[in-house]
Amino acid sequence: MAVCVAVIGKDNSPLYIGGIGNDTSTDNELSRQWLVHTALDALEERLASTNTNNTGANTNAARTDLRDLYLGLLYSTDTHKIYGYVTNTRIKLVLVTSSTSPSGSNIRDAEVRTALRRLHALYADAICNPFHLPGDQITSLKFDKQVKNIMLNNV
Amino acid sequence: MATQPSDYTEFPPEIILKPLALIGLSGLDAVNNAIHKEIWDAFSNNRRADRTPVRFKLLNNTFEFPVVKPKRNSYEWYIPKGVLKKNWIHKRVSLIPAVVVIFYDMDWNDPQWNEKIIECASKVQSIRAAVEGHATRVAVVVIQSRLSPPPSEYMLGAERAQALCAACEIQSKSLFVLPHSDHLMGYIVRLENAFYDIAQNYYHHESKNIKQHRDHLNKTTHQYLFVRHQFKLGYLNELKQDLSTAHKHYMHAYNNLLETRIVDTNTHEVRTVAGYINYKLCKLLFALNLPRDAIAQLKSHIERYKNRIGSTELLFEHYAWIARQYSAFGELFDEAIRAGLPAIQSQHPGFYYQHAAQFTVKRRQAMRSVCAEAMAYPPPPDPLEGIVEFYGQRPWRPGRLSADPHDPQKEQAAVLALQYNERIFNHSAMIISFLGSAISQFKTFHSPRMRKQLVVEMANEYFYSADYGKALTLLTHMLWDYRREKWWFLASHVLNRALQCAYLSGKIQDYLQLSVEALSKHMQVPNNDKDRIYRNIMSVLNLNIPAAEPDLPAASQHKALELWQSAIEKEPLIIPVDMANISSFLEVKPKFKQPRYRMDEIIELELYVRLLYATVLEVRNAFIAISSQTETIEIPVIDEGNSIILLQGEKVKKFVCQFKPNPHDSGSDLRIKSVSFVLDNDRKRKIVLNFKIEGSKVTDSTIHPELLHFIRSPKADYEFDSIVPLTVASITSRDSKLSLLVTNSSPALQGEWFPSIFTITNNEDSQVYDIKITLSLLSSPDNPNPDSVTELSMKEGEPQTQPLYLQVSSLSKSSSHANTFFLKTNRTATATVQIKVSYYIDLPEITKLECTKDFCTKITVIKPFEVSTNFVAMNFNPITKCFVDDPFIVMPQIKILSPWDLLIVDTELEVIECFKTSDSIKPLSCITNLEVAEKNVASDAVCIQAKYKPKDNPTRVGLYNITWRRKSNTSHCVMSSTALSALPIDDCPVAIEVKYPQVVELLTSVPLKCTLFGKCSTPIRLTLTVEGTDAYMFSGYKKISVTIPPKGKVELCYNIHPLVAGNTTPPRLKASIIGDTASQELVSEMFDKIFPQNIFVMPKYNK
Incomplete structure (x- = not known):
């Protein structure tokens, strides 16, 4: 289903970027990172607009209640579609599908939503590790394996 | 925008130009005639968007109209040689006017009217002859110098206008009068609109003509003409400013073009024309405020032509064409935004410029794969020379439609020429320019990261075009951002490219800074070869040339070596590297x-x-x-x-x-x-x-x-x-070992100069010197701004400016210094005095060390006494008001609050203006030199009387000044003043004096004499009655009416005879005033007060 999944911290630094592609060469990794990095523009814009909508009394409560964590399709290029998801602690999850592959182009919104929810759960599990320092990159092999599973699951 | 890079794919200016109806102005001599120049300027200058969409052209006498082609009656044998003729639009926009306007100076009442009308008619005729064959309309404007014709000549004007129309063979609605007066601009605007109407009519007529051709066409041979005619209709409608009809016709043209058969020979022509029509379509859609349709049109356009590549030898032309489609659309989009179209982050011109750049990159790739052999331009004759009549046709085979090349050799030479041109084309400059446009758009539409990526791509482009300095500048800026967001992988990518640039441009400073950063654990370097980078740093330190970075373009390596050789031993020799902002080792x-x-x-x-x-x-x-x-x-x-x-x-x-x-x-x-x-x-x-x-x-x-x-x-x-x-x-500062002791007899009393003794003792291990003591008052919440009410002094009774400074030259070990300061305050609150001691001390490690120490002492201030007042009448009965000239007694009572014994030295009552003391000589105070202790009350008594009744009741009787001192202090007295409360004053028309004894003996007659004084300027009549009591017998009038003359007096004498012993009430006089009832109450009150309530009657002793 997905070709790339990224977890990005609240300061916009990458915590985890995983991708499945035909090769793991530098060029592929580079284009993947560019793609995720530029997706942050759309993500931030989306977050800024939801915040201004919810200003008022007890903003915090309202925001967490009203805002759907899943942000939907952020933008699409000729080759890829990029979906976003933001946790309450402003951890951003990005999922990239390929519009050229048959499984990627016909993906339904609900599937992406489910996948990102599962990714959120996995992330929560990963940072529960007492030896993990919040803000550090996620190096857990288990996490990596499970995330790759999500990506492959629906291919 | 003129910033777009040019190449052969660029749109010709006539396609980009906004079509405006062309109107020719003839008969205006703008060079020699001032009035004509003014008229011409008014037409041609300031053509803003709000003016009529027309273009004016000044036609001189030599202007020649294009020759009219003979009308074709049948298309049966006609085979079109191409789609769109290159000169057609040019003719429409600058050669064939829709209207020719002839200007002529003439007044209706011109003396040479007959000659003038003939001359004007001949001018019209000559223009008619010149436009022969075109349907161009003719109009006449008569320039008149007179403001307006007088009413008598109104008829004449109408007549002559008709005559002129007849002479020139024009309709009366084509004749205009332009009075040359103050409101020129207003007339010009109206004329413009009239011309515009005529022009629209002309274009409508023209398009009808073209529509008629349609019936003669057939699809097999005339497919091109379907496109051409629809395009012309579209263009004419655009000239007419009928945008939606124009769009409809362009759309037909576009669709007809799609139906043409495409072979290698006409690919270029078809896609060129398709590009122009698409440009027109998108432009119109933006103008019609349908941006979504414009975007959809572009998408389908690209989709349709994406695979119509044509000859693979000229693959690069295909990509160049696509890039131009995108960039032209970007420009249209950008123009629309500047005209007010809103755009969003996910849909703005930047994306189209980015696509243009991407396809230019593809174009370069295609060039690399197909142009490798094109090392030289083909020998003459130049195959690219020649004039083509149609858009997008090849100069070496103009107007040919057959699919097979008729001259393979010429064809080959032409392909080689194109390939060679492409080979020497500067793709990087074009890509950089597209990226530059895209970057500014992404910046505008809140996409900083997208912008960064494009900047890095731009830097790469500079790298490829060997402009390493510019690339390095861009990359170092971007590196900063990626580093800050901790995208180390991207940062590494940027860093490695920047390191290459720094090496190739021989910049030691940047090279070292980047090398140091490359050693960071976050950075990834090619082949993971950090040792190489470390060795390079050491080489530079040893004045050796560092080893080259991997994957450098071979062409630049040699030059880099030369740069390094010249730079390695020169300045800057000392290279600072800012480590805080980079990720370092x-x-x-x-x-x-x-x-x-x-x-x-x-x-x-x-x-x-x-x-x-x-x-x-x-x-x-x-x-x-x-x-x-x-x-x-x-x-x-x-x-x-x-x-x-x-x-x-x-x-x-x-x-x-x-x-x-x-x-x-x-x-x-x-x-x-x-x-x-x-x-x-x-x-x-x-x-x-x-x-x-x-x-x-x-x-x-x-x-x-x-x-x-x-x-x-x-x-x-x-x-x-x-x-x-x-x-x-x-x-x-160092902890000071000085100590301070303050001794005083607190609490201080309000108003007194209160002495305090402070003693500073040196507990340091050595002598201290240059001691400066500063005394100041500190403000506290319950005592703000203490210096306004409190005085500090070193001398009793003399206020000094605060803070007080004292200097002591030195104080040897364990000795002390004592001094006294005085404090006087008028506020009963705690006064805080800060004593700040600063001094120098010589310590073993530091000599002349300045130390300071602050001490604070708090002094409570209380009131020494409280003064309250009683008012009593002469008989010591308390009173609540007094009458003018009626004496009464003020009794101030001083309640002592001070815990210390006091001595009241003297007291004095200072009465205000409307009172005076009743005694002629000011009496001595009754409580002079009185020693008092806490809780004692000292009473004083002063007899005063009111002089007159003031307008407003006074707020106080006067100031009561008490001069006092502490019993223990013999030197200095304090004077405290207290305001005594007020007593209302009333004015009574009569005053009464009653003389009677205080004590009488039983059964002994005594006189009781009552004198009534008139106080006002009119006589007062009173009815007096005596209220008798059982205790007395009396003699005299029981009831009498008296008149008291003004300022005079009446005496009444009675004898009273007490009948019982003890406290008795004597007979009392009651008065009621006759006439003036207003002061009745006052008079009764006065009588009540003056007449004795009781007299003590002594029993009579029998002797």
Whole structure:
């Protein structure tokens, strides 16, 4: 289903970027990172607009209640579609599908939503590790394996 | 926008130009005739968007209209040679006017009317002859100098206008009069609209003509004509400003073009024309405010033509064409936005410029694959020379439609020529230009990261075009952003490219800075070869040329070597590297051992250094810069007495620095400004690694200090990660060992000069000197602004300016100094006096150290007494008001509150204006020289009377001044003043004086004489009755009416005879006033008050 999944911290630094592609060469990794990095523009814009909508009394409560964590399709290029998801602690999850592959182009919104929810759960599990320092990159092999599973699951 | 790079795909100007109806103006001599020039300027200048969409052209006498082609009656044998003729639009927009307007100077009442009308008619005729064959309309404007014709000539004007129309053979609606007057602009605007109407009519007529051709066409041979005619209709409608009809016709043209058969020979023509039509379509859709449709049109356009590649030898032309489609659309989009169209982050012109850049990259790739052999331009004759009649046709085979090339050799030469041109084309400049446009758009539409990516691509483009300096500048800026957001992979990519640029441009400073950063653990370098980079740094330090970076373009390597050879031994020899802002292989954490140091302590500083790269780094010299208020000092870092420091890779080293504080820095903060390491190999060149320490950025924001303990750094590393740097330490003054004792007899009394003795004792180990003592008042919440009501002095009774300064030259060990200060305050609150002692002391480690010590003493201030007042009548009955000229007694009562015994020296009542003392001589106070103790009450009594009734009742009777002192203090008296409360004054028309004895004997007659005085200027009539009692008999009038003359008096005499002994009420007189009832009450009150309530009757003793 997905070709790339990224977890990005609240300061916009990458915590985890995983991708499945035909090769793991530098060029592929580079284009993947560019793609995720530029997706942050759309993500931030989306977050800024939801915040201004919810200003008022007890903003915090309202925001967490009203805002759907899943942000939907952020933008699409000729080759890829990029979906976003933001946790309450402003951890951003990005999922990239390929519009050229048959499984990627016909993906339904609900599937992406489910996948990102599962990714959120996995992330929560990963940072529960007492030896993990919040803000550090996620190096857990288990996490990596499970995330790759999500990506492959629906291919 | 003129910034777009040009090549053969660029749209011709007539396609881009906005079509405007063309109107020719003839008969205007704009050079020699001032009036004509003014008219021409009014037409041609300031053609803003709100004016009529027409274009004016000044036609001179020599202007020639294009020759009309013979009308074709049948298309049966006609085969079109191409789709769109190149000169058709040009003719429409600048050669064939829709209307020719002939200007002629003529007044209706011109004396030479007949000659003029003939001349005008001939001019019209000559124009008619010139436009022969075109349907161009003709109109006449008569320029008249007179403001307006007088009414008598109105008829004449109408007549002559008709005559003129007849002479010129024009309709009357084509004749206009232009009075040359003040309102020229208004007339011009109206004329413009009239011309525009005629022009629209003309274009409508023209398009009808073209529509008629349609019936003669057939689809097999005339497919091109379907396109051409629809395009012409579209264009004519555009000239007519009928945009939606124009769009409809262009759409037909576009669809007809799609149906044409495409072969290699006409691919270029078809896609060129398709591009123009698509451009027109998109432009119209934007103008019709249908941006979504415009975007959809472009998408389908690209989709349709994406695979119509044509000949593979000229593949690059296809990509060039696509790139141009995108960039032209970007420009249209951008123009629409500037005209007010809103755009969003996900849909703006930037994306189209980006696509244009991407396809230009593809174009270059295609060029590389197909143009490799095109090493030279083909020999003459030049196949690209020649004029083509149709858009998009090849000069070497103009107007040919057959699919097979008729001359293979010529064809081959032409392809070679195109390939060669493409080979020498500067693709990078074009890509950079497209990227530049895209970058500014992405910046506008809130996409900073997209912009960064494009900037990096732009830098790459500069790299490919060997402009390493520009590439390096761009990359170093971008590196900063990626580093800040910790996208290390991207940062590494940028860094490696930047390092290549720095090497190739031979910039030592940048090269070293980037190399140092490349050694960071976060950065990935090609082949993971950090040793190479480390060796390069060392080479530069040893004045050797560093090894080349991998994957460099071979062409630039030689030049780079030359650059290095000339630069390596030259300035800059000392290269500072800013380490704080880069991710580096060396980490430092400086830390003051304590957050606070006293002046007489040695300041200790710890410095932890971690080298993350596995090597042994020899640091020749290291120092820490520390700044204070006054100066910045550099503290050398010393490793076990050795100034050369060896740092082991992957290890943490700790250094301790010590220094003495500067005596001037007392009370201020010390800050660690920077830590610097100097690398030096005795070869002139030095590298200074500077760590700037910023106070605000002490800890890494992502790592929470409380979590630092979880980092599993080796214990041997001093737990580097969990060290929290402390970069600010405050210097406080040394603890003083002086003591102070204040003795006084508190509480102080309000208003007195209160003495306090303070004694300073030197408990230091040595003599102190230059002692300065400052006394000042401190404000407190319950006593704000104490200096406004409180005086301080060293002398009793003499106020001095605050604060008070005292100087004592020296005070030897264990001796003391005593002094007295006085405080006088008018506020009953606690006064706080600060005694600040500053002095110098010579300590073994520091000489002449300034020390200060503050002492505070609090003095409670209370009131010495309280004064209250009673008012009584002469008979000591309390009263609540007094009458004019009626004496009464004021009794101030002084209640003593002071815990100390006081002596009241004297008292005095100062009455206000409307009172006076009843005694002619001012009496002595009854309580002079009276000693009083706490809770005693001293009563005074003063008899006063009102002089007159003032307008407003007075607020007080007067000031009561008490002069007093403490019983113990013999020298100084204090005068306290208290305002005594007021008593209302009333004015009674009569005054009464009653004379009677206080005590009488039983059964003895005594006289009771009552005198009534008139107080006002009119006589007063009173009815008097005597109210008798059982205790007395009396003689005299029981009821009488009296008249008291003004300022006169009436005496009444009675004899009273007491019948019983004891306290008795004597007979009393009651009065009622006759006439003036207003003062009745006052008079009754007065009588009540004056007549005695009781008289004591003594029993008669029998002798």
